[in-house]
Amino acid sequence: MLVLGFGGPEGSDDVMPFLLNVTRGRGIPPERLEAVAEHYHHFGGVSPINDQNKALVAALEAELTGAGIDLPVYWGNRNWAPYVEDAWRQMADDGIEHAYVLATSAYASFSGCRQYHEDVARARVALELDPSAPTGPTGEKLPHYFDAPGFVQANAEALAAAIASLPEEVRGTARLVATAHSIPNAMAAVAGPGGGAYEAELQRAAQLVVEAAAPGRDFDLVWQSRSGPPSVPWLEPDVNDHLRALAESGETAVVLFPIGFISDHLEVIWDLDNEAEETAGELGLAFARAATAGTHPAFVASLRELLVERRAGGEPRLGTNCPASCCFVQRPARPAA
Ligand SMILES: CC1=C(CCC(=O)O)c2cc3nc(cc4[nH]c(cc5[nH]c(cc1n2)c(C)c5CCC(=O)O)c(CCC(=O)O)c4C)C(CCC(=O)O)=C3C
Numbered sequence: 001m002l003v004l005g006f007g008g009p010e011g012s013d014d015v016m017p018f019l020l021n022v023t024r025g026r027g028i029p030p031e032r033l034e035a036v037a038e039h040y041h042h043f044g045g046v047s048p049i050n051d052q053n054k055a056l057v058a059a060l061e062a063e064l065t066g067a068g069i070d071l072p073v074y075w076g077n078r079n080w081a082p083y084v085e086d087a088w089r090q091m092a093d094d095g096i097e098h099a100y101v102l103a104t105s106a107y108a109s110f111s112g113c114r115q116y117h118e119d120v121a122r123a124r125v126a127l128e129l130d131p132s133a134p135t136g137p138t139g140e141k142l143p144h145y146f147d148a149p150g151f152v153q154a155n156a157e158a159l160a161a162a163i164a165s166l167p168e169e170v171r172g173t174a175r176l177v178a179t180a181h182s183i184p185n186a187m188a189a190v191a192g193p194g195g196g197a198y199e200a201e202l203q204r205a206a207q208l209v210v211e212a213a214a215p216g217r218d219f220d221l222v223w224q225s226r227s228g229p230p231s232v233p234w235l236e237p238d239v240n241d242h243l244r245a246l247a248e249s250g251e252t253a254v255v256l257f258p259i260g261f262i263s264d265h266l267e268v269i270w271d272l273d274n275e276a277e278e279t280a281g282e283l284g285l286a287f288a289r290a291a292t293a294g295t296h297p298a299f300v301a302s303l304r305e306l307l308v309e310r311r312a313g314g315e316p317r318l319g320t321n322c323p324a325s326c327c328f329v330q331r332p333a334r335p336a337a
């Protein structure tokens with residue numbers, strides 16, 4: 001099994017090289033990179049995401065051992081060391097023939113699914129082109145898990161705890177607000193085989209979580225962490241704009257639950273715990289933020305079930321076998337130099 005992560009910087013000198021890795025060829029304006037670099041520098045240039053992925057690897061190892069499944073768990077990232085190429089090389093050296101790839105994203109879209117398939121392809125190409133390297137394992141990505149029972153349970157318990165942390169008088173009326181990473185409208189339009197799957201899967205996951213934690217209550221799904229130049233439309237509303245609209249319409253309390261992510265990485269602790277909480281404070285809204293799934297035992301058990309299902313060789317689900325054009329974003333041609 002290979003946990004395939006996003007990667008994150010481990011110190012201030014890593015921040016810019018990491019950001020350049022993330023945004024290579026993506027036309028993200030330099031001002032945006034400078035601004036995001038500041039978020040990382042606020043934490044000494046260290047993203048919490050690597051420790052969170054290490055913890056997930058350890059939890060999966062224990063889960064598999066406990067279930068009598070004798071399978072090593074490797075870890076590699078797209079954007080920072082340990083890179084997926086190095087993990088693939090290590091698996092090759094260890095004689096692994098096939099890798100089940102768990103991407104640290106539960107959803108469809110280019111950024112959440114297709115790009116992880118491409119990471120695997122790149123790692124395999126690197127080995128194949130190196131005449132001194134062993135052939136290395138074939139690879140197979142595990143399917144989307146936004147509706148896996150353990151993912152839903154972990155998020156539902158966290159949402160219930162966040163609601164319970166509010167002052168008693170607003171617990172019953174606080175607005176429940178699911179958040180996920182905004183993506184360009186053009187990327188959302190082609191997510192999944194028929195398009196629109198990123199939003200549809202998020203909507204479904206948030207609905208399952210609310211049904212479990214606060215049955216019968218309404219919720220909103222809004223977006224955070226927008227990037228890209230202002231001229232390119234991304235999914236809206238932004239969470240901060242949404243908080244303003246809620247305050248204007250007379251709401252007094254909000255509970256954010258970042259259903260789009262599986263751990264409390266930098267986009268969660270900066271964009272929500274810092275920016276959105278500050279916005280809520282200015283608006284006089286009581287505020288709570290639910291934890292992400294992390295290494296919740298029910299979540300880790302569901303990931304083991306995904307693996308077991310794949311090893312049993314049943315009909316592959318979306319995220320494992322995707323149509324060739326699934327989540328394929330046509331990028332505008334570059335002007336000649
Ligand atoms: C859908 C989605 C997920 C969820 C799925 C998944 O988890 O994979 C996600 C996760 C993450 N995004 C992260 C960080 C960044 N994302 C950026 C930029 C972008 N994200 C995008 C989308 C997503 N991103 C997009 C469309 C861009 C524009 C560039 C492009 O078209 O590709 C940038 C560049 C600077 C900026 O402009 O923000 C950074 C630094 C971190 C690490 C946090 C940490 O270090 O703890 C994580 C987990």
Ligand SMILES: [Fe+2]
Pocket residue numbers: 181
């Ligand atoms: Fe991102």
